[in-house]
Amino acid sequence: MEERVIQDFVHRVTTDEVLRKELVSDPDGVIMREGFSPRVARVVLRLTPHLTIHGSIGAPGCWWNRC
């Protein structure tokens, strides 16, 4: 289930510093290795800068327009 995949991945990135650094340096490689579905891969790509650098989530309402 895709929800579970995202939940597990966020938890791993949050708690595993090695994975977090790898995601910064080679996000495409991590996504390829994890074997995500194309849809989950798009979500993870969107989350990556917030998971690894900003420490904050994207702008609210971004899903609807002006995104």
Place this chain on the structure above:
Amino acid sequence: MSDDTQLPVSPFAARQQVLRERLHLLISMLHPALRVDVERAFAERGKLLFQSPNDSSDTDAGNPPGSWPLLTMLVAQHFSPGIDTTLAASVAIATECFVCALDLLDDVEDEDRTAVIGELGAARALNVSTTLLALAQRAILSLTLLHIDAQLILRLLDTLQESTLVATAGQHRDLLAERREASDLTREECVEIAAAKAGAIMRLACLSGAICAGATEAERAEFAEIGELLGIAHQLDNDSHDLYYLLQSVDTSSGMPAEGSAKTDLARGKKTLPVVLASSMSTPLQERRELSDGEKQEYRRALDEGIMTTWGISLLYRERAYDLLRAISLRSPLAPELSLLLGFK
């Protein structure tokens, strides 16, 4: 003296004007004392009569004023570009009345200190909400004046009624969940509640547009699903951002959110998805007991992870909707305004 400053013209401006005219006609039948309060409700941010202080609402972040009825109207025009504007606008105004009514109820039930509740008070807000639910039906019944087929009118009313029952059941489950421990709830249950609440509302916005334009059963089902997926995405996006911003205002001495926030979900013990996810990893915030510094840090980390996960799941639901929209646009390209409204590229 002329003012050379040109504000950008909104791609939605013409439709917004049509919708406002239709709305004003509908509410003109109300007693003036009630009409003033109804107009106030429609002047909230995002609603059709909202006016930005600098009168350039299209440069504001977020959705254009009247985005819900715009969605209904644009879906109708997707299926039938030449649809009678009065027909599409009437159905779209029913959507706006319905959404505005439920928003007021939600504010009162959640004890949110929003501007409109502050001005009207709970009692008048509830009465305005009742009025709006009646106006939603009236907007659809007004189609008899256009000699619209009675079967179509009945189908639209049936869809409105069904959405009301689904959304109120979702709201009831949400209210009952306040009495439960966050650790008793699951991710699936939270998404189910979001689907019943916000999913039903956006489903209605899309489905009623498709119905009034004569879409086939398969086409209606497709747009109903898109609406539900986007509604869930919308709710989870709100839940993650509300908690995120609330935590920005955390009083560091107590480790608890500051008093005075407009949204009181956390203080009321709302079991939104980020809170439920966090509770599976750490001590629930709602216990409001004295936490050690270590517990506070652990708990904050769990909340941050819950927020990020919820935002990710919100994006997942949006992507599911976009996958459907991609398939539809291959068969029949979407109007640029509809794509823009949905953030679909």
